[in-house]
Amino acid sequence: MMSSEAIILAASNFALVVLGVSFILTVFRVVRGPTLPDRVLALDMLVGIAIGFIAVIAIKTSYTLYIDIAISLGLVGFLTTVAFARFILARGVVGEKPKEDRPVLRPEKEKAAKAKARAKTQTGKGARA
């Protein structure tokens, strides 16, 4: 049977690795994100992951003053997102052509093709009749 300290240590090490992976994935969206609101959203998400990091470090070091730092970081992140939303509202779509960076999902495409084929056969029948 593992001792309680070993359980906490293993869980916090696992959490650090998983949070690092999610941090990298979110940074990838910040770099790639086709429009400004995508980047703002990903930065908001980065603040959330940083709060998670601070919480795990607080557990590992058992230094609970980190909670206050996490709360103030959350406040700063909220204000940043609100300010960026106001800025997007004031700026408009400038200099970027917003387009989806992913194609239409394949089931949707198949459904559209099927509907088109059905319509064609129906009109063909109508012409014959």
Added chain:
Amino acid sequence: MSVVFALFTALLIVGGSLFALVAAIGINRLPDLYTRMHAASKAGTVGSGLLLVAVGFHAGDIATLSRALAGFFFFILTAPVSAHLLAKAAHQVGYPLSRVSVLDDLKKSGE
């Protein structure tokens, strides 16, 4: 008893970090801004909130636990507000929805 308590805290830690990972995957996989917002503001908030609650339970005194719960409550309160503001600003300015989305109620009502 302390082992059970440690297992509960470890469950909170692992669950919170996995919620953060799900949010990060969603922010990369979903097709447009308005769907990415679901991943970022729901799963991301729950992830960091669970980790904060885990800090409160691990410390084991009522002052730390109440501060952690206050932080969790604060995040739950502010995340939908910021996500709604960002989505409303982006929609009003004219960032388009993904092609797979089927309904745009704000557009129909004439903004």
